[in-house]
Amino acid sequence: MIDFSLFPDRSPAIGYGVNPLDRLSAGRDDARLLSTLTADPASVSFAIVQDKFILESSSGAPQALFGLKDVAGFGAVQEVALLGRDQTRAYFVSLLSDHAAHVPADLALTHPHMPPQLSLVQRPDLALADLRALAVQGLFEPDILGMMAQAKSMMHWHARHRFCSVCGSPSVLASAGWKRECVACQAPHFPRTDPVVIMLAIDGDQCLLGRQARFGTGMYSALAGFLEPGETMEAAVRREIHEEAGIEIGRVRYLASQPWPFPASLMIGCLAEAVTREITIDHTELEDARWFSKQEAKLMLAGAHPDGLLPPGHIAIASHLLRAFVEGHV
Numbered sequence: 001m002i003d004f005s006l007f008p009d010r011s012p013a014i015g016y017g018v019n020p021l022d023r024l025s026a027g028r029d030d031a032r033l034l035s036t037l038t039a040d041p042a043s044v045s046f047a048i049v050q051d052k053f054i055l056e057s058s059s060g061a062p063q064a065l066f067g068l069k070d071v072a073g074f075g076a077v078q079e080v081a082l083l084g085r086d087q088t089r090a091y092f093v094s095l096l097s098d099h100a101a102h103v104p105a106d107l108a109l110t111h112p113h114m115p116p117q118l119s120l121v122q123r124p125d126l127a128l129a130d131l132r133a134l135a136v137q138g139l140f141e142p143d144i145l146g147m148m149a150q151a152k153s154m155m156h157w158h159a160r161h162r163f164c165s166v167c168g169s170p171s172v173l174a175s176a177g178w179k180r181e182c183v184a185c186q187a188p189h190f191p192r193t194d195p196v197v198i199m200l201a202i203d204g205d206q207c208l209l210g211r212q213a214r215f216g217t218g219m220y221s222a223l224a225g226f227l228e229p230g231e232t233m234e235a236a237v238r239r240e241i242h243e244e245a246g247i248e249i250g251r252v253r254y255l256a257s258q259p260w261p262f263p264a265s266l267m268i269g270c271l272a273e274a275v276t277r278e279i280t281i282d283h284t285e286l287e288d289a290r291w292f293s294k295q296e297a298k299l300m301l302a303g304a305h306p307d308g309l310l311p312p313g314h315i316a317i318a319s320h321l322l323r324a325f326v327e328g329h330v
Contacts, residue, residue, distance in 0.1 A: 010256035015315035019146035021084030075100025081177020093151035210289035246280030
């Protein structure tokens with residue numbers, strides 16, 4: 001288990017925040033090193049098909065790491081990227097062709113609006129699982145979840161950036177998966193991470209929470225929004241809170257960050273000092289927003305709010321922002 005007390009910051013205690021790998025960034029263009037790591041029988045790979053992880057669970061606890069040769073037997077491998085190395089072995093991620101998995105025809109016809117119930121064509125004994133569900137269920141240790149977040153974001157980018165944005169020609173994987181190069185104009189393309197500010201506005205012993213229509217029944221969360229070009233983190237916090245709830249913000253304090261691989265964001269968690277209190281809701285963004293007392297927030301975190309109101313799940317940074325407020329770390 002990870003001893004979070006060893007870390008000087010809060011981020012590793014948040015879902016997907018632990019990743020122990022040496023990413024070997026200086027060796028990504030070293031063909032000899034890559035050949036050695038690929039040929040090493042100790043090297044392992046995550047395997048992804050249609051945005052799902054392939055799992056093996058015949059021995060009890062689910063396993064998400066396979067030998068590179070084993071992955072080749074699951075179906076056509078389209079891309080392989082190096083994630084990094086720990087003290088014992090190298091870690092890769094392999095992206096399989098969408099055709100390696102299929103949806104049962106009768107299910108697709110009978111339930112057209114249900115999420116696809118995928119299965120591997122060549123290995124129906126293996127399971128396919130969504131990373132968010134795996135994290136919520138606590139089926140993997142934090143360090144494995146961190147690597148899986150890295151793997152998922154990487155392969156989501158590769159699957160959707162097969163053509164050059166400059167000239168439209170096909171691009172190919174380079175630098176051990178950390179770059180794509182255009183075959184025609186040689187333009188380089190790099191994986192993207194989209195920064196998102198997520199913030200808890202605070203006024204004394206009260207905090208501002210909102211809910212979107214897509215949230216589960218009774219759930220309230222911190223407000224959030226994408227950072228825009230040419231904008232500081234603090235300015236984004238002030239803009240988003242004012243746009244969504246009409247609250248003016250003074251000081252902004254960074255608390256922690258969280259890789260959020262849905263598909264490839266970095267959640268920048270902040271605490272914000274409210275200087276006004278009157279709420280004006282932007283109903284295109286929020287269904288509701290209101291002030292909560294510290295006691296209410298404490299009851300929500302304990303699952304004991306009298307109205308059945310709930311915070312986001314523990315895997316989300318919003319839950320940690322709320323806990324920092326309740327515990328007085330503000």
